[in-house]
Amino acid sequence: MQYVIIGGDAAGMSAAMQIIRHDQHAKVITLEKGNIYSYSQCGLPYLIGQDITSSSKLIARSIDTFRNKYGIDARCGYEVTEIDAEAKQVKGKTVEHHKPFSISYDKLLIATGADPVFPDWSGKHFKGIYTLKTISDAEKMIKGLSRDVQHAVIIGGGYIGLEVAEAFYKRKLKVTMIDRGSRLIKVFDSDMSELIHEEAANKGIKIILNEEVQEFKGDEFVQAVETDKGSYKADIAVAAAGIAPNTSFLEHTPVELGIKNAIKVNEYMETSAENIYAAGDCALQYHRLKKAYDYIPLGTNANKMGRIAGMNMIGERRPFAGITGTSIIKFIDLELGRSGLTEEDAAKLGYDFEAVKIKSTDIAGYFPGKTPLWVKLIAEKGTKKLLGGQVIGRNGAAKRTDVIAAALYSGLTITDLENLDLSYAPPFNSVWDPIQQAARRFK
Incomplete structure (x- = not known):
């Protein structure tokens, strides 16, 4: 065969x-x-931000490993x-x-x-304009940063846009993010996105919303990004407007x-x-x-x-169980986690739902080192079935996001969430986990 x-x-x-x-x-x-097999695309922004010191660390298995150890005819x-x-x-x-x-x-x-989607913007041929998908893309961008680069513009406010913004922030660049929508990272509801906007503002990252990019200006290298409403200085620009x-x-x-x-x-x-x-x-x-x-x-x-x-x-019949849309992203000092439906999703699907949002802490409120943690849960009225959840904070969002994902996969209700036997000790949690604190707020 x-x-x-x-x-x-x-x-x-x-x-x-x-x-x-x-x-x-x-x-x-x-x-x-x-020419590279089995590498971590998700690690590329961290290579640019210098968290990862070598692109070789992002390669899970080399071509030679697939060929010589496993006998796969791997062609490049x-x-x-x-x-x-x-x-x-x-x-x-x-x-x-x-x-x-x-x-x-x-x-x-x-x-x-x-x-990556790269619209046919005028001036896209200028040097210093990049997309990010492969190790080669990342290495070209890193090489471009060796010039006297001070101003960076990122087009798009999704996962890649936020991660590249963080990478440039770590490199001490002046960062501007442009998005044609009304908020960054639209897989979060608008009230949760406000926390992301606040983090950007606190770190000096300029957020430009509701503007459409039209062209790049420059000489040999890009010098500015022009939108339908303004012009933004750019020594380097990254198109992060989605993928196809x-x-x-x-x-x-x-x-x-x-x-x-x-x-x-x-x-x-x-x-x-x-x-x-x-x-x-x-x-x-x-x-x-x-x-x-x-x-x-x-x-x-x-x-x-x-x-x-x-x-x-090979005939080992097994179905794919499906997804709940779980994801988590780091944006400078914040962890942004989510799974399931947003309020917008639930409304489009015709659910009669309610949502609860709370501000809690990642560990016991009296314990040294606690940090704020925001939790939002969405549930169907009547059945109280959990429909989605979003968690944002400096610490502890990943743990709660995975609990929400497991609950959604299992079809749990808000009451089931309250009843979960979650781990507790003051350095790790409150006696009522923030997810359960939010669950208790439902009518």
Whole structure:
């Protein structure tokens, strides 16, 4: 049996490892457009911010490890441009020499990920303008910072935008963030986003909202970012305006696409084309709270989906249980955690819901070193079923976010949250965990 996997990062290599561990006779060919396998994209902002001292530390397994230890035919510089589902072949060209190739498969996994969105702004050709997706992107940005750079502009207020803003802040740059929306990181409700805006203001990061970028100004290097309302000085600029699935090569195939042109899959990671699977940032995920497929590209989802895809490709039938939209991000001194639905989500889905927001502390209120912790819970009226939660604070948000995620996965109610036997000692918690304090406020 010949398995072909397009993509050599989280989803692709998670699948490859499942296949070779369960089928010792399998021939696995992986095709990666770049030249690095299995690296942590999530660690790139911390490489830029100098928390991580070397890009090599972000590589989980080298190409040689996959080839020599696991017997995977791991190829670099192979760009797939076409799939012939009827003939069961993938076709494309090598990146360096543009040499055409055609490879047959018995089972195929599409794990092509997603690339940064970079609108066709005027002046985007100037030096000093970057996107962030690969180790090469990060290294180019770090090299660009070796110039006399003082003013940095980040376009977009999502996960990558916030993490790059923190990295530039650590490098002592004057940072401006521009977002066309009314708040940063829209996976949080507006009342929680205010805490993020306050943190930015306290650290001297300028937030520009409700403005559309139109062009870059410069000479050889970028010098300013122009919006529909103003001009902002920039010695370096980063486009962090979201990502788009790498699925354009599927246009003339029977592989069906959905939200944002991500690939539609069933619970077994099967696409609409026979013997073709998909996983990771190029595919949709089933959302347990929304009871529908959604597009939430995160490393945790990609690894789980890849593992499940690999198992199903070798006949170990196992469904993907879905997601609750859990994420956490560090923004300078704050931890920002969330899972499930926001108020906006719940309203769109027609829920009759109520929300409670409290300010508590991460540990016992009388214990030295306590810091503020804000918790917001959303629940369905009547049933009291938990629908979502958001936690922001300097410490302790991660612990509470994971409790919320587990509760959402299990379909717990507000009363169930109150009854959970959570750990307590003054250096770690209050006798009533802040989540339970919030749960007790519901009517």
